[in-house]
Amino acid sequence: MTGTKPSEAGLEATVAEVLAELAALDDPRVREVNERHGDDHGVNLGHLRALAKRLKTRQDLALRLWETDDTAAKLLAILICRPKAFERDRLDAMLRQAGTPKVHDWLVNYVVRKSPHAEDLRLAWSADPDPVVASAGWALTAERVAKKPDGLDLGGLLDVIETEMKAAPERLQWAMNTCLARIGIDHAEHRARAIDIGERLEVLKDYPTSPGCTSPFAPVWINEMVRRGA
Template sequence: MADKSVTTVEQILAELESLGSEKVRTLNIRNGASENQFGVKLGDIRALANRIKTNHELALALWDTHNLDAQLLALLIIKPKLLSADEVDRMVRSISTAQVADWLSSYVIKDHPAKEALRRSWMQTDHPWAARAGWSLTAGRVTREPEGIDIPGLLDRIESEMPKAAPEVQWTMNTTLAQIGIRFPAYRERALAIGEKLGIYRDYPVSKGCTSPFAPIWINEMVKRESKVTS
């Protein structure tokens, strides 16, 4: 067990390596991660972050290692508001795996004061990870802050762009499509039709008890659940 006062990148990398699992590492690589990782369980990364607490400078140094586990840890101890919009943009464009992309969105981007300006910029880029982040933020706007969002325009873009989009981008475009269908009854029929027409994630494997990411199934299931809650 490493000392609780772990504060240097070298010490942290050594501890992460000691926590690594070949099984987790193999699974991560199968899911698209690079080999620059130790295969640490996410629960162990969270426990280490809880021990270190917030440490912005250390987080930046960990991020620069490009090690998967170190970058995930960095996202838990970083101070998002100390990052400039350009720094966030560079971080987004440097990632290479969905796990890091999703944690970056959840723990940094969604709390950043420049997130709307970044969203608008990323919605116009061809860079796959930046576009993924842009669509992720757009899905959040559709769900929680839809004022000013052009829903018909989003549906037009999804219908025309999603079939040829990079897999990284398809995932958050699909989330936006599903959230439109769930949150906007007036556009539900069109969202369902687009999902059926495109067929993306129709055969996606899901564990028992989980909802398929195939938009028509996802939309109908969530609408049914919400109607039960309100009835």
């Protein structure tokens, strides 16, 4: 540690301790299940959240954990970071470094959505040639459709979905389908068209759905949520 400031030495020690704790929490059975969904870690998410609660908000630690490129460490970093502290370009880089679906989803949902740069990134990512990056833009668009639709061209979004969703790669297709469903659920004037698009494209029509859960097939999803008054 020669030449290292005391505060930096303390941070590095904490990082090492946290990584050791994450390694101890790694469960081969959890890892096996996660790997089926593209996530390469074996830490139970309940245990991960409990660790985050104990650590509390630590932006300095979050940054160092993210830099380890360990999936469990990245998930923990997301839970203990300060979303509004990130610059726009840092968030863009982090999304491209996310690696696994769970890290990608948590980063968008827990960090980017709370950032003052969310709208700028939504626009940039939606048009990105990388379909995984574009899926983040569409996820943010789906949230705006539901919560802050003013200024959105909903008809234009349906045009793009109608043209591009069927052939889109899986993650992008899922995000576009979510946007389609949110338009149909939250905007009655576009509901019939949203349902028609879903019926014709048949995206996720045969997706396996557990008993008691709502199918992600847009026509079923829309009708069920409208029935519930959601």
